[in-house]
Structure formats: C-alpha cells, structure tokens
Amino acid sequence: MKRTLLRRCGAFTLTEMLVAMAASSVVLGTTLTSSTSLQKSFNAIDSYFATHMQQIRIVDYLSRDVKRGLIVTTSVDLQTVTITVPNYIVQPGDPEAIADPTKIGTARTPTIVNTPSGPQVNYGATTSTVVYSINGQSVLRTENGVVTTIASSTDQLVPQTTDVELANTEYTKTSITFQPIFTLGNSVAARSGTTVFSTAYLRNKRRG
Amino acid sequence: MRGNKRNEQGNVLICALCTIVVLSLIGANVLRNCTTRFNVSSSQVRSWKESLFAAEAGGDIAYAEVRKTVLDPTHAFGAGWTNSGAKHVGPVTTFGSNGLVTSTVVDLFYYDPATGNPWFRARSRGTAPVNGLPRTGMDDRMGAGTRGDSLLRKIDFKTDHYISTYGPNGDGVDKAVVPVPSPQITRRIEQIMAPITPFEAAIKCTGSFYGLGSAAQVDSYNSKNGPYVFVANNPADPRYKDARSGSVMIGTPVAEVNGMLYGNISTNGGTIRPSQYITGTVDNNVPFTCPPLKMPTDMPVPQPSPTSITSTEVNLTPPTAGTPQTPTYYLLSALSSRVIINPVSGQQTYVAIRVTGDLTARVTVKNNVHLKIFVDGNIDVKARDIDNESNLAANLQYYSISPPNPATTQFIHIAPPGNFAATFYAPSADVVLNGNPDLIGAIVCKTFYGNGNTSWHYDRALDTEGDAVDYRIASYVEDIR
Numbered sequence: 001m002k003r004t005l006l007r008r009c010g011a012f013t014l015t016e017m018l019v020a021m022a023a024s025s026v027v028l029g030t031t032l033t034s035s036t037s038l039q040k041s042f043n044a045i046d047s048y049f050a051t052h053m054q055q056i057r058i059v060d061y062l063s064r065d066v067k068r069g070l071i072v073t074t075s076v077d078l079q080t081v082t083i084t085v086p087n088y089i090v091q092p093g094d095p096e097a098i099a100d101p102t103k104i105g106t107a108r109t110p111t112i113v114n115t116p117s118g119p120q121v122n123y124g125a126t127t128s129t130v131v132y133s134i135n136g137q138s139v140l141r142t143e144n145g146v147v148t149t150i151a152s153s154t155d156q157l158v159p160q161t162t163d164v165e166l167a168n169t170e171y172t173k174t175s176i177t178f179q180p181i182f183t184l185g186n187s188v189a190a191r192s193g194t195t196v197f198s199t200a201y202l203r204n205k206r207r208g
Numbered sequence: 209m210r211g212n213k214r215n216e217q218g219n220v221l222i223c224a225l226c227t228i229v230v231l232s233l234i235g236a237n238v239l240r241n242c243t244t245r246f247n248v249s250s251s252q253v254r255s256w257k258e259s260l261f262a263a264e265a266g267g268d269i270a271y272a273e274v275r276k277t278v279l280d281p282t283h284a285f286g287a288g289w290t291n292s293g294a295k296h297v298g299p300v301t302t303f304g305s306n307g308l309v310t311s312t313v314v315d316l317f318y319y320d321p322a323t324g325n326p327w328f329r330a331r332s333r334g335t336a337p338v339n340g341l342p343r344t345g346m347d348d349r350m351g352a353g354t355r356g357d358s359l360l361r362k363i364d365f366k367t368d369h370y371i372s373t374y375g376p377n378g379d380g381v382d383k384a385v386v387p388v389p390s391p392q393i394t395r396r397i398e399q400i401m402a403p404i405t406p407f408e409a410a411i412k413c414t415g416s417f418y419g420l421g422s423a424a425q426v427d428s429y430n431s432k433n434g435p436y437v438f439v440a441n442n443p444a445d446p447r448y449k450d451a452r453s454g455s456v457m458i459g460t461p462v463a464e465v466n467g468m469l470y471g472n473i474s475t476n477g478g479t480i481r482p483s484q485y486i487t488g489t490v491d492n493n494v495p496f497t498c499p500p501l502k503m504p505t506d507m508p509v510p511q512p513s514p515t516s517i518t519s520t521e522v523n524l525t526p527p528t529a530g531t532p533q534t535p536t537y538y539l540l541s542a543l544s545s546r547v548i549i550n551p552v553s554g555q556q557t558y559v560a561i562r563v564t565g566d567l568t569a570r571v572t573v574k575n576n577v578h579l580k581i582f583v584d585g586n587i588d589v590k591a592r593d594i595d596n597e598s599n600l601a602a603n604l605q606y607y608s609i610s611p612p613n614p615a616t617t618q619f620i621h622i623a624p625p626g627n628f629a630a631t632f633y634a635p636s637a638d639v640v641l642n643g644n645p646d647l648i649g650a651i652v653c654k655t656f657y658g659n660g661n662t663s664w665h666y667d668r669a670l671d672t673e674g675d676a677v678d679y680r681i682a683s684y685v686e687d688i689r
Contacts, residue, residue, distance in 0.1 A: 031227070038234050045238070049245045053347045053357070056253055061360055068686045088398070088685045106379040110400060110683065112318055112327065114672060119320075121400045121683035149354050203684035 044181040048194075054151035055176045055196040058132075058139055058159050061150050063200035065130050066172050071208030074172070078160040081132040081172070084208065086110075086123040091144075094124065120207075132159070153178060171201040248345035248357060252393075255336040256361040258308055259395040260686075262334025266310030267399045267681075269298060270330035274314065274401045274679050277326075281505040285314070309335040324532030324558075325403035325676040331396065338363055338391040365391045374689055400683035403676030406633045407650040409455040410471065410666035414498050414635065416462035419658035421644070424467030426454035428666040431600050436648060436665050440470040440487070452487055454666045459496050471666070498635035498652060500610030503582055504675065507560060510539035517569065518544045525550040530558040535580070537562070543581075544568045551576040570595055573604045580675065582607045586619050586637075591645045592626025601629045601649035602673040608634030620653070624660075631670060633677070 012020065062081065066072055071084040090096045090103045097104045108123045131142045132150075139151040139159060151157055156179040163172050176196045183190035273296070276284035285291050288299035294316035302309050311333055318327040342365050348357045362369055368386045375383045378396070410426050411417070420426070427440040430450040439445040440452055454471035461477035465486075472488035473480055476495045480486075514522060517540060524547060526536035535558035542565045551557040551574055559579045566585035570593035573579045577598075587606060596604040611618055618636050622628075624643025632639065632651045639651055641658035648665045 027223075031230075035230055035234075038231075042234060042238060046241055049241065050347050053245060053248060053345060056249060057356060057360060060253070060256065064360075064686065064688065068684060068688075086683070086685045088687060089689070102380075105374065107398070107687065109317060110329075112320070112402075119402060119672065119682065121402070123685065148359065150356065150360070203681075205682070 048180050051153050051157060051178045054153055054157060055178070058151050058176055059174060059196060059198040061141060062132060062161065062172065062174055063198060066200040067203050069202050070127060070204050071206065072163045072170055072172055072202065073208065074161050074163045078162060079134050081161045083130045084127045085130055087126060087128050088123050165206060168205050169202050170206040171199055174198045244341070244345060247340040251340035252338055252345065252357070252361055252363060255338045255393045258306060258336035259334045259393045262308035262310045262336055263332045263395045263397045264334070265303065266298065266301070266312040266332030266334055267330055267397060269301065269310070270312040270314045270332060271399070271401060271679070271681060274328045274330070278676050278678060279499050279502070281502060307337055319533045320403065322532060323405065323673060323675065325405070327403065328401040330399045330401060332399070333394055333396045335392050335394045338393055342391050361393060363391055363393050364388045368394070370394065370689065378687060378689070396687040398685050398687065399681050401679045402682035404678040404680055405672055405674040406652050406677045407631055407670035407674050409457045410650055410664055411656055412457040412652045413654060413656040414459035415655035416460055417456070417458045417656050418464045419656060420467045420664070421659055421661035422466045423661040424663070425470065426456065426467065426664040426666065427451055427470035428453040428668055430668040432669050435599065450668050453668055454664065455488065457494065457496065499678070500614070501607060501633060501635055501677070503562065503609050507537045508534050510537045514538065514540065516541045517547050518542050521546040521548070523548045523550060526552055526557060526559055528552060529555040532558055532578070535560040541565055546570040546572065548572040548574065549577045549579055550574050569593065571604070573597060578603050580605045580607060582609055584609045588621045590623050590626055591628050591643060594628035594630045596629045599629045599648060601631050601667050602670055604630040605674060606630060606632045607675065608632070608637045610636035631674060633674060
C-alpha cells in the first residue's frame, strides 16, 4: 500500500517537466499575446469611435452657429472659422442691462434699419463673435472671449472649413479628419478614410 | 491513474474558464462601448437635429399664416390659433413618424414707419423624443469641469431644463421644475417676417409685354437724393449709381422690347439678346408670379362722407393727418368727378380711398399727402388726371383689387395728354399706356402694352414703398440656451 502511494506521488521526470514547461509557456504566451492584441484592438476601435463622436460634435456646433450667423470667415489655412452672430440674449454690461438689470438673460426685440441693400434686422447695437480654432490637440470655440473646448483628441483631429459667398447668402463646407491608431505604414488613405463632410448655409442674408 | 486523470480535467476546465472570462470581459466592454456610442450617434444626435426640423416646421406654419394676412386675409390665423390683439398662439402640432412636436407664437412687433406695413416675429419650438438609453454619452466629459455633448445637445431626461432655468418664455419669469413624460430635446428659433413691397422694377408684368416706342427710354433715379435728372450716361455723376435700375420683368416668353433700357430685363423663356439698347443684364430664365390682390382687412372705419364722387369737384381735407398704418379711409361707390386731397395743416397726411366701381376721374394729390386708391373695377383716365403735385411716385399709389372671378377682365387705360408720377399695382389688369408721357413710377400688371416714346423714370425709393404683397423671412436666430 505504501509503495503504491509513493509511486503515485512520484515526480515527473526531467524530460516530462521540460516538455510540460515548454507547452505551458507556449500556451501562456499565446494567451498573453492574444489578450494584449485584443486589448490594443479594442483601444483602437474605442478611440476611433470616440473621435468620430467628436467629429460629429464639431460639425453640429459649427452648423448651429453658421445657420444663425450673419457673416462667416475662414482663415487662409482653413482651420480658424470666425462667425458673426446676432446678440439675441441681453448680457450683463449691455446697454439694456445697465438701463434695466431685469432684462439680463432675456431675448431682445429686434430693431429694423433701412440700408441701401434693404431693411436689416438687428438684435442690439452690436453683434457677437464666435471663433472656432485649434489649440494643440483641442478644438476650441470662443464666444465673446469665453472659451469652450468642444473636442480634445490625441488623434490629430483636423477640421477644415471653407466659406463660399453667394449673392445673398453664404455657406460653409467642413471636412474633419483624424489619424486612427491602426494604420498601414501611416498611409494617407488611413486619414482620408475618416473624413466627415458637412455643409451649412447661413439662414440670414449675408452681411459681410 | 484515476486520480491523475481527474487532475488533468481540472486544469483544462480552469484554463477554459479563464479564457472565457477574459474574452467575455473584452466582449462586454466592446458591447458596452458600442451600445453607448450608438445610443448617442443614432438617437441623441438624431433627436437633436429632428428637434430643429420640428422648430423650423413650426416656423413654416407661422410663415404660411403671416402670408395669409396679405394673400387671404379672412383666413389668416384662423382655425386652431388663439388670437389676442397682436399676439397669435399656434396650436401644438404633432407630426412625422418619430412624434415630433412643434408650436409657435407669432406677434406683430413693428410697423414700418413709411408704409405702415406690419412686421411679424415668430418664436417656434420643436421637440423630438430621445429614444434609447436615458444617459449622456461616454465622451461627454472633455476634461475636469468641461462638458462635451451635453453642453451642445441639452437633453431633458427628467425635467425641462429651459423652463426651470429661464421660464417658459425665456424671460426668467415663471420658472418651474416641469417634468417631461419621456426624455426629449427641444430647440427654439426666432424668425422675423418682413413685408415684401411690390415695386422692385419699373415694369413688372406676369403676362405678355409690348413696349415701348422705339425712341422711348427707361431709366431710374432716387428721389431721396433730389429730383430726377438724366445721368444714366454720365458715370462721373454721383447719382449715376441710381440711374441704371430701370428694370423690366416679364413673366412669359412673349416680349417685344423697344427703346433704350437703362437697367436689367428678364423673361420667362423669352429670346431677348443683349444689345446696345440694354445696359444691364438679360436673363431669359426668370419665372415669377404675382398673386391676386385682395383688399386689406386692417383698414380703419371709413369716413361717413362722401360715399361717392360723381358730379362735382370735391375737395377732401381729412379730419386727422393719420399714420401710414391708420390712414383716413374713404369708401366710395364711384369716382368719376375730380377729387382733390389736401393735407391737414401742412402735416404729412395719410389717406386711403376704396372705389368699389370704376375710376375715371382726375385725382389731385397736394404736397405732403400720401394717397392709396384701391379700385375694384377698371381705371380709365388720361395721364394728366394722375395729378401728383409732389412728383414723388410713392405719394400716389393705385391698387387694382383682383376680381373674385379670375376670368373677369380688368384693365387700366392711360391716354394722352399729360405726364404723371404714380405707381400702379394691378396683378390682374391689362395695362395700356398710350402717348408719349414723361412718367415717374412703376407698374405691376398682368399684361402691358405701350406704344409711345415714353420717358420712364423708376424711383429707387419705391423699393421700400407700397402695401405688402407678400412676406419673406428676414432674420433667423436660435435660442441656444
């Protein structure tokens, strides 16, 4: 009985151990490599879609402001967009607010001014300026000095906007690309394949 | 040996379980991310855009009603609208397969001081339900204290953030926490609807055109810069910029154009070619229509007398000077004898006359008088009968009310002798202009025939004169709060 037990508890031979170790290493290595690859792939996909969501956000921000805009101007490098929008809401410091502080935060009643090109609808004596720009890896929206980060990415998000002036209106064409994590030799197609296009028209008669 | 087998089975099970756990975790993460992002991109972005579509649909509904104030006054702001003075509250309208909701408030906020035409403001809100998971996206937080999507697309998951923060009218009054039945996005826009005045060209006819004489000329000037002087061939003159807007618009291909035209010409399918006799552009592809003219319904109560002027000359001095939107109003069954309209104590005096029959009489308008004559029947006069002492065309405006039956013929005949300064808006009338008058003004009509060597001077100040014949959206702004 004792002998039998001893034989059962006997160790593997050195050869068996080496084979077992080698086999285990292969299995573990494969598992680790697969897991890491899967994780990397997951991160890349996650990043791709997260950046895509930011593309949509930039487009939505821009189209909202362009639609209500009076003038749109893009810089030479097409990466800074300046939009003049009506001052719809009375802000602290505005003449109406100084005269009557209860008007702060209320909508203005527009005034009508006759100009050589026809009557013009004005909300207040001045207008607001909204600027879209790139700062490092972030896309910023600045309205009257107030800065909002609308997209922040390490994927080289590049919005490019062109403004096209027509007789009575204007429209902007925007394309936004980014560099995905997985690319084949940093090919151009990797970036261009991520392009989101957008076109937005001024709803107001162009003033600039 | 049995024991060894059991041990080996255990190892395989653990390995398999570990692998399944790892793969499941990765799969769950992928699924979670996909679902959340799909939720944002498919549902929330869509709802955000749809809510703007809904708001703009509300604006379109309001615009249609505002246009009716001119085109179909008796049905403007009718069924479903709640009217209180100058404010009109539209019905809550649900439409589309996604259950979009819109409502609009329209108010008359401004009268044009020169014409009395009302301007309308339409504030529309559009709401779209947000389907899917009631949560913000996983990319909302841009950094410490910085929001992304939720700063742009303000979703009302439980309560209406706008009413609780700014009040139902956005003026800070009556703020309240109002629960929403299900997650939704609401966007608000404001549109300003401006009146379109009729005299945008020297001659505008929807039907055939013949004219003018071979030695005629059409040019323009601006009465705000002084009386008419011919400078259309003198670029050095500062008034030259206003001298070449004597345009002609023809709504059919049937057009025979003679004389010198210092302006543009357009037809709808015609064959007019650029020539030395046309200084502006030629466009043969400009369709347009002029809707029938209906009598405005916002006139004040008419004066008790006179009710017709048929036998003797009548001097009319209104009891008050009036304003462009509330002129002194006379309702006449006939006007076949001379009438002279005097100002009230030298003030700018505004008068409107409606003639329910034909007009064949001389009408004299003294300086400082602004007269609009609405004629249900025909106008048959000599040019000298259009007697406007100020020589400002805007001060004497003829309007031919379209016959209820479109088959009924209506005409305006202007015969020699004489010159005149006036405007005619007669979208259903056939206009015949004979002789060689020197005239200042503009004509809108159905067909036009003029065979004389007329000197026609369009006044650019007429751009903003006249009764509203339609409306356009002049301003758009979104309340992004």
